Amino acid sequence: MTRLLTSAAVALAAGAFLSGCGDSSSSKPNVAIGPPASTTQQVSQLILKAHGVKEDDYSAYQEGFGAALDGVQDGNIDVSIGILGLPSGSIENLQAAAGDVVMLNLTDDAIDHIEANSDYRRFVIPKDSYEFLDNDVTTVTAYAVLVGNTHSIDEELGYELARLMHEKADENTHAQSAFMTLENALNGADGIPVHPGAKRYYEEQGLTVDGPVAEIDITDGKTEYILGTGSQGGTYYPLGGEMATIWNNYLDDSNFTNIETGASIENLVSIRDDRMDLGMTVHAPAKDAVEGSGEFESGAIDNVAFIGHIYPEVIQIVTRKKTGITSLEDLAK
Numbered sequence: 001m002t003r004l005l006t007s008a009a010v011a012l013a014a015g016a017f018l019s020g021c022g023d024s025s026s027s028k029p030n031v032a033i034g035p036p037a038s039t040t041q042q043v044s045q046l047i048l049k050a051h052g053v054k055e056d057d058y059s060a061y062q063e064g065f066g067a068a069l070d071g072v073q074d075g076n077i078d079v080s081i082g083i084l085g086l087p088s089g090s091i092e093n094l095q096a097a098a099g100d101v102v103m104l105n106l107t108d109d110a111i112d113h114i115e116a117n118s119d120y121r122r123f124v125i126p127k128d129s130y131e132f133l134d135n136d137v138t139t140v141t142a143y144a145v146l147v148g149n150t151h152s153i154d155e156e157l158g159y160e161l162a163r164l165m166h167e168k169a170d171e172n173t174h175a176q177s178a179f180m181t182l183e184n185a186l187n188g189a190d191g192i193p194v195h196p197g198a199k200r201y202y203e204e205q206g207l208t209v210d211g212p213v214a215e216i217d218i219t220d221g222k223t224e225y226i227l228g229t230g231s232q233g234g235t236y237y238p239l240g241g242e243m244a245t246i247w248n249n250y251l252d253d254s255n256f257t258n259i260e261t262g263a264s265i266e267n268l269v270s271i272r273d274d275r276m277d278l279g280m281t282v283h284a285p286a287k288d289a290v291e292g293s294g295e296f297e298s299g300a301i302d303n304v305a306f307i308g309h310i311y312p313e314v315i316q317i318v319t320r321k322k323t324g325i326t327s328l329e330d331l332a333k
Contacts, residue, residue, distance in 0.1 A: 029078040029323070029331055031058045032068030035231060039264035039282045040065070042295060043315065044081040046118060047140075050110035051328040058331055064262075066233010069094045069318070078323045079104070079331070083142070083282065083313045085176040085235040087129045091318060095132050100321040103130070104328055105138045114140055119284040123314055139317070143188030143283040144176075144236070144310040146243075147268070148195050150216050150303045152225070152277045158197025158307060160251060161278075165308050166205075168246050174239040179311035182207065187309040188283030192290055195305035214305035225256045225277040228270055230263035236280045239310070265295055272301040282313050 031048070034040025041062065048058075061068065061077055069090050071077030084090070095101040103125070106114070111122050123141035127133040146165070148158060162185075169180040182205050193214035202209050227244055230236030240258040247256045256278075261267055267279030268289045285295060292300030319325045 028057065028059045029325065030061055030071070030076065031331065032061045032063045032065075032071060032077050032080040034062065034068075034081065034083075035064050035262040035266075036062050037266045037269070038230075038262045039285045040081065040083050042265070042285070043083065043118070043120065046114060047081065047106065047110065047315065047317075048328065048331070050113040051107065052332045053328060054332070057333050064231025064233050066090060066231055069233060072318060072320060073098050075320075075322075078325060079317060079319045079328075081315065081317050082234065084316050085144075085239075085311050086125060086314045086316075087175075088235070088316060089175075090233050091130065091316060094318065095130065098320055101130075101132050102319050102321055102323075102326070103133060103137050104317040104319060104325070106140060106315075106317075107327070107329070108138075110328075111138070111140060119287065120315070123312075125314065125316070139315045141315065142313045144280060144313045145188040145192075145283050145286060146307045146310055147192070147271065147279050147281055147286055148305050148307050149271045149274065149277045150195070150214050150305050151219055151274055152222055153195065153197075153216075153305070153307075154218050155195075155197040155200070155216055157251075157254065158195040158305070159201050160197070161247065162195075162198035162201040162308050164246055164250055165243065165310075168250065171246055171249075172239075172242045174235075174242045176235055176239050176311040177242065179309070184309045187312075188286075189306045189309070190283075191287040192283065192304065192306040195307050198305075198307045217303070222277075223254050225254060226275075227256055227258040228261045228267035228276045228279040229258050230261060230280065232260055234263070235311070236263055240280055268296075268301060268304060271304055274303075278307075280310065 033044035065082040068080040120140040125137040193212045199209045229240035244256040244258040264281035270276035288294035289296045289301040
């Protein structure tokens with residue numbers, strides 16, 4: 001299976017491998033903070049800092065969410081932080097296998113810090129989201145969005161991608177497709193130029209599209225398109241596969257292939273470098289990419305365009321009862 005990695009991601013991955021090969025007798029808790037060059041890793045570090053947890057308080061594992069949950073099940077990872085749809089099948093599978101999953105709350109003070117320093121906002125996971133929850137869980141959320149490369153996605157294709165996302169959502173069997181509605185269509189568009197084809201579709205449906213419109217600059221016509229998703233254990237990869245299948249069913253002159261990646265940041269970098277045509281990303285790093293801030297302080301990306309909202313991304317932090325960890329503050333020394 002094809003996987004695209006930036007040079008920075010390769011370096012980080014090597015660091016992750018080395019960190020996992022340390023002294024097994026270490027008393028530090030093992031915390032899965034997300035793959036290299038991912039938004040999960042970025043927000044994980046923000047969340048831990050907001051709870052007073054320093055980098056030397058824990059051993060960081062840079063795993064995709066599926067591998068991270070395998071580690072939680074095996075007892076090799078104590079806490080896993082993930083950005084996932086609600087409910088997450090991976091978490092349900094972990095509970096079915098382990099039987100003692102605990103989902104951790106964020107504190108009010110930490111949420112205030114996170115809201116002041118990012119685009120994430122307070123979110124309450126209802127206790128009926130998972131059978132193992134006895135109470136609601138307080139966390140934060142963002143939006144997953146689809147973005148396109150303005151060097152390869154022309155206006156007509158952008159129109160069709162947006163149209164099929166919504167008009168054929170009932171053919172998408174993934175649970176998160178329920179959020180692909182016109183009511184939600186522009187969630188996460190703030191601060192990101194909208195693809196002109198998508199704008200035309202949404203306005204035909206009676207929506208008001210505010211903000212800048214992306215400029216299309218197609219260099220070469222193409223029929224093969226790459227959609228960057230995330231790790232196989234997360235939500236992006238299977239949901240992206242469903243989306244690509246629908247596009248392939250209805251767009252005769254184009255072929256879409258979804259690939260496993262490190263998710264948001266890697267997808268944005270790959271679009272910048274014209275190695276990817278479409279990408280799934282949390283809206284916050286996409287906004288940073290356009291503005292040249294955060295992870296993209298070295299330079300803004302000018303060929304990224306918003307095509308549509310996909311689903312709400314909810315931070316979900318899990319451990320097991322046997323770890324004795326009841327809050328993130330337990331990780332701080």
